Amino acid sequence: MRQKIVAGNWKMNNTLDEGLKLTSEIVNMVSDEVNTDVKVILAPPFVYLTQVKGLIKDADKISLSAQNCNDNESGAYTGEVAASMLASIGTEYVILGHSERREYFEETNEQLAKKIDLALKNNLKPIFCCGESLEVRENGLFKEFVSNQIEESLFHLGEDELKKVVIAYEPIWAIGTGKTASTEQAQEMHASIRELLAERYGAEIAEEISILYGGSCKPGNAPELFACKDVDGGLIGGASLKSRDFVDIIKSF
Numbered sequence: 001m002r003q004k005i006v007a008g009n010w011k012m013n014n015t016l017d018e019g020l021k022l023t024s025e026i027v028n029m030v031s032d033e034v035n036t037d038v039k040v041i042l043a044p045p046f047v048y049l050t051q052v053k054g055l056i057k058d059a060d061k062i063s064l065s066a067q068n069c070n071d072n073e074s075g076a077y078t079g080e081v082a083a084s085m086l087a088s089i090g091t092e093y094v095i096l097g098h099s100e101r102r103e104y105f106e107e108t109n110e111q112l113a114k115k116i117d118l119a120l121k122n123n124l125k126p127i128f129c130c131g132e133s134l135e136v137r138e139n140g141l142f143k144e145f146v147s148n149q150i151e152e153s154l155f156h157l158g159e160d161e162l163k164k165v166v167i168a169y170e171p172i173w174a175i176g177t178g179k180t181a182s183t184e185q186a187q188e189m190h191a192s193i194r195e196l197l198a199e200r201y202g203a204e205i206a207e208e209i210s211i212l213y214g215g216s217c218k219p220g221n222a223p224e225l226f227a228c229k230d231v232d233g234g235l236i237g238g239a240s241l242k243s244r245d246f247v248d249i250i251k252s253f
């Protein structure tokens with residue numbers, strides 16, 4: 001059975017007080033209301049990781065993720081955070097290649113391959129984001145585009161390394177826009193990603209990889225998205241900032 005996952009990406013939102021209040025609410029609601037085998041991941045900004053970790057330490061369903069790491073081991077990179085630092089404070093996951101990082105910080109597939117390697121070397125599990133723009137969706141080459149992102153950033157990995165990666169398919173045209181991919185569009189892309197993994201790593205390994213959907217996922221559309229055969233959960237932005245919405249999404253399985 002593939003791990004079902006709901007991850008909340010806070011992006012650059014919340015003060016410390018707001019973030020800790022949100023975390024406490026999620027911890028309580030998950031403990032009271034969620035009895036399915038789902039992994040919940042919280043990805044606050046770097047500065048709150050340690051404090052959020054303190055609040056979730058006894059919540060066995062909830063894990064901690066960072067939103068990024070640098071593609072160098074250490075050194076003179078003012079303002080940056082290394083994978084080893086994240087591991088040293090007990091972070092378990094790291095989101096890599098989010099479309100906002102690709103767009104605003106010009107992250108390339110090649111650079112992401114280096115980040116993936118550093119994350120794995122430091123025992124962090126990468127949540128690798130991929131997804132096409134509206135332009136690529138409309139020109140029809142979206143499967144090729146996403147395949148290329150995955151091939152260039154992940155296909156150098158060995159089997160045991162790949163098994164530690166979570167993939168998040170996030171069509172850029174659906175992120176923060178209120179536009180969600182239809183269940184058909186989501187399932188089609190998720191199946192295509194799994195097929196690609198199967199061609200490279202074999203069907204057995206492809207079956208084990210969790211592939212999350214992201215992009216305007218909400219309590220209203222999560223049940224139908226999560227019911228798709230190849231959708232193993234969600235990477236949630238806006239709706240992860242409200243405890244009630246986020247926990248309702250978790251309960252969609």
Ligand code: PGA
Binds near residue numbers: 170216
């Ligand atoms: P959204 O963001 O849920 O606000 O669309 C998703 C994401 O960027 O991961």
